[in-house]
Amino acid sequence: MAQYLDRVANQERAKTHLNKIIESNRLPHALLFSGPQGVGKHFTSVQFVKEINLKADFDNSVKKKINNLEEPFIKFIIALPRGKSETTTDSPTSKLSDGQIEEMNSELEKKKRNPYHTISVSKAQNIKISSIREIKKYLSLNFAEGKYRTIIIHEAHNMSTDSQNALLKNLEEPPEDVILILHTSQPNFLLPTIKSRCQEVTFDPLPNDMVVKILTEYYSYDSSLVQLVSRFCDGSVSKAATLLENDFEEFLEKCINILRYSLARRYSTAIGFFDEIIQKSGEEGFYTTLDFIQKWFLDVIRDKYFLDNQYFTKYSDTIKKFNSKYATENAINVINKIDSLNEMRGHNINLNICVSNVIFEIGRIGIG
Numbered sequence: 444m445a446q447y448l449d450r451v452a453n454q455e456r457a458k459t460h461l462n463k464i465i466e467s468n469r470l471p472h473a474l475l476f477s478g479p480q481g482v483g484k485h486f487t488s489v490q491f492v493k494e495i496n497l498k499a500d501f502d503n504s505v506k507k508k509i510n511n512l513e514e515p516f517i518k519f520i521i522a523l524p525r526g527k528s529e530t531t532t533d534s535p536t537s538k539l540s541d542g543q544i545e546e547m548n549s550e551l552e553k554k555k556r557n558p559y560h561t562i563s564v565s566k567a568q569n570i571k572i573s574s575i576r577e578i579k580k581y582l583s584l585n586f587a588e589g590k591y592r593t594i595i596i597h598e599a600h601n602m603s604t605d606s607q608n609a610l611l612k613n614l615e616e617p618p619e620d621v622i623l624i625l626h627t628s629q630p631n632f633l634l635p636t637i638k639s640r641c642q643e644v645t646f647d648p649l650p651n652d653m654v655v656k657i658l659t660e661y662y663s664y665d666s667s668l669v670q671l672v673s674r675f676c677d678g679s680v681s682k683a684a685t686l687l688e689n690d691f692e693e694f695l696e697k698c699i700n701i702l703r704y705s706l707a708r709r710y711s712t713a714i715g716f717f718d719e720i721i722q723k724s725g726e727e728g729f730y731t732t733l734d735f736i737q738k739w740f741l742d743v744i745r746d747k748y749f750l751d752n753q754y755f756t757k758y759s760d761t762i763k764k765f766n767s768k769y770a771t772e773n774a775i776n777v778i779n780k781i782d783s784l785n786e787m788r789g790h791n792i793n794l795n796i797c798v799s800n801v802i803f804e805i806g807r808i809g810i811g
Contacts, residue, residue, distance in 0.1 A: 446497065447490040452653050454483055460644050461491055470495060470591070471642040473614055473623040475599075477630045478646025481681025484626045485597070486558035487646070492517060492593045495622070505590075511555050518581050518594045520574050522601045523547065524566040535574040557661045559680040562597065570602045575609040582618055592621045599625035600632035607634045614640045632789065648678020658683055668692075674754050675738065686731075689724060698735040699758065705805035713805075717798045729794050730785070733801065737781045740774040747771050773808040780804045 448458050457476075464470060476484040492509050496516070505516065512519040526538025536544060546564055553560045578594060586592055596602070602610065614623065614637075625641060627633060649657070651673040657680050658669045664687050672691050676683035686694065697716045704713035720728040738754045739762075745753050746762050755762065784797055 447493040448487070450490055451483055451487045452657060453649055454487060454646055457487060457644050457646050461487070461494075464642070465494060470622060472617040472621070473625070473641040475625045475627065475630065475633075475638060475641035475643045476646060477627050477643055479648055479677065479679050479682075480561065480628045481559055481676075481679035481684070482646050482649050483558070483680075484646055485554070485595075488593070488595055488624050488626070489517075489558065491624075492591070495591050512551070512595075514581065515584055515586050515592050516590075518578070518592070519551070519597065520570060520578075520595065521547075521551075521562055521597045522564065522567040522570050523574065524564060525571075531572050533573060535571050535577065559657060559661055559684070561681040561685065568601065570596065570599070570606050572603065572606045572609050575602070575606045575613070578610075578613050582613070582621060586620060590620065594621065594623045596623070596625045598627065600627045600629040602633075604634070607637050611636055611640070629789070649680065650678065654678060654680055654683055658687075662687070675735065677734075685727075689728075694720065694731075695735070698732055698739070701732065701802070702736065702739060702805065705802045706808060708806045710799075710802055710806060713802045714798060717802070721794060721798075726794065729797070730788060733781045733784060736801065736805075737778055740777050743774040744771060769808055777801075777804055777808070 448461060451458055457478075476488065478484060489509060489512075493506060496505065496509070509516050523535055524539065524543055526533070526536075526540070526543070529538035536547070539547070543565070547567075550560075550562045550564055554562055581592075581594070596610075611634075617623070623641075625633070625637075630638065630643075654673045654676060655666075655669050658664060658673070659666065661680075662669075662684060668687065668691065669683075672683050672686050676686060697720055700716045701713050704710075704716070717729075717732060720732050724731070739758075742753045742755050742762050743765055745751070746759070747766050753759065753762075780801065784792075784801070787797075
């Protein structure tokens, strides 16, 4: 029986897949955990490492080391900032400042205490090729027979092409006692040659009640606010936590103002609210705002066809007034516009132009 995997919240599809792997006694050398951020990929990895080590000489000290992501049981690789005058021959951390090292360690400690914590290290955009090359050194270490070592690459899509090619060399002839686990919410950014060497395990969004339960367990927020935010987070604990950390109610009001002033064709005022969000939260704030605007127009369609599970229940009267005044196709046009902008995520885009495009698209409804 899966002693540790049973602790994973929901994710029945992923757990079934992993249990079959364990029961087969044929562990793959590489696993790709794909799915949205904040749904339990990290927590599942840690429990899986415990599970596959159960048959070995397993005691509480080993369990503690696994929970703390300690080598040699787990090598945990994350994106790191570039140090001053750093070259690819330097170790991943040798050229980092004391402040950068302190920030990195602080984020790792938070991740150990809270598996749903979103690691955020300033200016850490890519997983360094030097971090991948260190895997070779890790593999050369002696390890007690019968126990597995696990390499976890967090947000693996942050690897550059060079880093991914370096990883391929480690995937060609891996030792029998080593398992590589890649976490990603964007598998399309991984090379086909990487994906073909991994057995993919798919993770699903969490139900709202489970998001609320996890937020209550790992975070300290007002329960009524947590209930409200859970409707907007698409089954992601990390997305919900980010919304809560950035004053959700204030953000929600700004989104409503963007809609209100765009429809009234008071474009400069609408752009002003959008700019406030971007100045505070950057590109992530831009896409979160798009998500909320799209959800508002999805509510318009749900209301039109008397469907439940609406997001903006507080603004149901406003949505009904919209439906009495405008055709449903107007809402669909905005939804499609936002879909096209979301497809550009991860590419270099001009946020000012994108903001104007969204606001003018909403404004066309008012003209019609």
